[in-house]
Amino acid sequence: MKKLKVRGLGLMTAVIISIGGLVGCSGSDAPEDTAKKSEPVEITVSAAASLTEALNEIETLYEEESGNEVSMNYGSSGALQKQIEEGxxxxxxxxxxxxxxxxxxxxxxxxxxxxxxxLGNKLVLIVSEEYADKIKTVEDLLNTDGKIAIGEVETVPVGQYSQESLENLNVWGSIQDKIVFAKDVKAVISYVESGEAVAGIAYKSDAVGMKSGKVAEEIDPSTHKEIVYPEGIVESTEHEEAVKGYMEFLDKEESTDIFKKYGFEVK
Structure with a gap:
């Protein structure tokens, strides 16, 4: 009987030790799991105005998946550059x-x-409803008396691409007195939609959402530098890992499908 009692006690002790071990493991794992879960953060993204519709749509999906918040700041790339330089x-x-x-x-x-x-993009010539049958190519701009909208050439990339293209097409010198300079590509679209300008040069992605007017032609990409949208993490960020996660989300299929829908070329 003693022998059986000892064996029973040994078994009971083993069970107690095993249970204690499981409880101990469970207790020690919990803090580790909690530590791995980062607190939601808010990241600020300064992006070119031409990305507004696409990034707003992606923002909703990202916030739902990550739990983080995104504060979007849109404007011309030159103006955003200056903001970052000023802190x-x-x-x-x-x-x-x-x-x-x-x-x-x-x-x-x-x-x-x-x-x-x-991303990548393309330049297009857009025209107002009234001039849809009169302006079909860049060369037709030579024969119009109306205003032509392009982005500011000093600070707005679409304006810089537009000037380069117009110069290479031998049109720039003859139409400078007709040009209205816009603060960003959205303003170019607005000028043409409202009829304040009879034509303008914008990104293909922005022309997708035009409420009035039409795309007359896609401008030959060999007439200007390649249109590229680079992204980069600002040195002063305090949320580098969250920003990297957002950048990775922009590369996911659900995001690239949205970019393509708005006329962008995914790199």
């Missing part, structure tokens, strides 16, 4: 041109190893 709180910069991103990288304001090309 505006920004975590991620998405430019419509390499010039602005390169300037920030050279100034040490954007992390060099984070910069990558996100």
């Amino acid at each position: 505006a709180p920004t975590d991620l910069f998405i430019s419509a041109g390499k010039k602005q991103m390169d300037a920030l990288r050279e100034a040490g304001l954007v992390k060099s190893d984070s910069i990558k090309d996100l």
Whole structure:
């Protein structure tokens, strides 16, 4: 009987030890799991105005999946560059041109190893409803007396691409007195939709959402530098891991499908 009692006690002790071990493991795992879950953060993204519709749509999906919040700041790439240079709180910069991103990288304001090309785009000639049958090519701009809208050539990438293209097509010199300079590509669209300008040059992605007017032609891409949208993490960010997660989300199929829907070329 003693022998059986001892064996029973040994078994009971083993069971107690095993249970204690499981409880101990469960208790020690809980803090580790909790530690792995990061608190939701808010990241600020400064992005070219031409990305407004696409990024707003993606923002909703990202916030639902990540639990983080995104504060979007849209404008011309040159204006956004200046804001970052002046210390505006920004975590991620998405430019419509390499010039602005390169300037920030050279100034040490954007992390060099984070910069990558996100998207591409194309230039299109857009015309108002009234002039849809009169202006069908860039060369037709030579024969109109109406105003022609393009982006500011100093600060707005679409304006810089437009000037370069018009110069290479031998049109620029003859139409300068007809040009209305817009603060960003959205303003170019607005000028043409309202009829204040008979024509304008915009990105293909922005022309997709025009409420009036039409695309007369897609401008030959060999007449200007390649249109590229680089993205880069701002050096002063306090949420680098969250920003990297957002950048990864922009590469997911659900995001790239949205970019394509709005006329962008995914890199």
